[in-house]
């Protein structure tokens with residue numbers, strides 16, 4: 454595959470040229486949601502970030518197997534080894550079967566992802582459907598001497614592992630600091646060392662989700678599922694593992710330890726992490742209670758929102774920042790994104806209807822290569838968007854008669870918009886989109902206005918006014934100028 458895509462690898466802390474293990478195949482695993490509540494803006498970010506990568510890799514010609522898991526068991530409160538299972542707690546509070554909670558929120562998650570135009574992954578495995586694979590993983594780690602049983606639970610022996618390998622290789626944390634900073638929590642006395650993490654937990658009698666195992670009737674530790682399912686669907690080594698930066702420690706650090714302890718080497722070539730969404734400088738998260746759900750954005754029902762926001766404005770808002778930068782939520786920022794996006798869409802709508810000139814007065818030749826360059830530079834979506842905005846200025850100059858574009862250049866701009874705005878950035882528009890509907894819609898309005906000019910010339914004022922009034926009622930702004938009629942929606 455000929456390209457020069459570089460991505461930032463959290464493990465090596467530098468941008469690296471992307472070379473897959475088995476071209477043209479690419480294996481990508483991304484940590485999906487724990488489905489015990491509605492998806493919020495913080496969930497939209499990894500989904501959109503890895504959707505961008507998924508779309509771009511496919512555009513480059515790779516056959517991508519994209520696995521995004523569903524955590525439906527084993528994720529305990531505060532991401533710790535103690536406390537209640539997040540799904541089980543919700544089920545207890547709502548008096549539902551845990552799998553009813555999972556199904557309900559999963560359906561709603563999929564609906565929100567569809568609205569954001571996030572493509573479905575190739576496989577979406579559930580942790581609870583892979584208990585056998587997780588038990589097998591724990592057994593391998595025990596037989597290699599890196600885990601021990603205690604009171605029916607199994608813990609990973611971090612100190613022993615760290616003697617032969619490096620625990621902290623991904624996060625840059627040092628085991629001594631971790632030991633000094635770990636708090637005494639419930640169940641800690643089962644562990645040899647407070648930094649050890651659970652591979653299997655013995656279920657308390659009141660715990661409603663449990664499975665038989667060689668050690669106890671219980672459930673897997675949170676980190677096991679991704680190692681077990683990644684290996685099952687993508688092999689002992691695969692290309693990309695992604696997720697939010699908040700997962701680097703402990704989740705992904707533990708995944709690396711589990712892989713090395715079970716099979717002797719890490720499974721992942723490129724560790725890719727998106728940054729967080731913040732509200733007033735603080736991470737937005739369900740456990741922090743400062744989140745706004747995607748549905749609340751779509752209908753404007755949250756007290757912090759001054760208006761509803763269409764899903765595409767949210768997607769655009771997220772893509773206007775590089776995925777490794779933080780994005781701070783504010784109504785003003787979202788409104789600015791909404792305006793920016795409609796400027797892009799309007800300009801695209803005009804593109805198919807601009808008059809072609811003999812020659813172009815502006816050079817647009819390098820826009821395509823600059824968009825590719827930005828994407829290849831660690832998925833720099835804000836730079837792609839700024840290139841498209843430059844094109845908007847050119848399009849508007851042509852409309853104002855201050856610049857000209859040849860038929861070939863007009864076609865090139867259309868193709869660049871279709872490719873980057875719609876196919877790669879994944880924007881869509883209910884009334885149009887990448888398939889030319891927006892253009893057809895614009896041409897239909899032009900046709901109505903040209904009929905209006907005709908009837909006006911025939912002094913049929915009643916029909917002319919009717920066309921104008923009805924278009925205005927539909928939300929069009931019609932302006933008669935010296936050279937004809939201008940309109941916008």
Ligand SMILES: [Zn+2]
Pocket residue numbers: 483484485679704
């Ligand atoms: Zn995971």
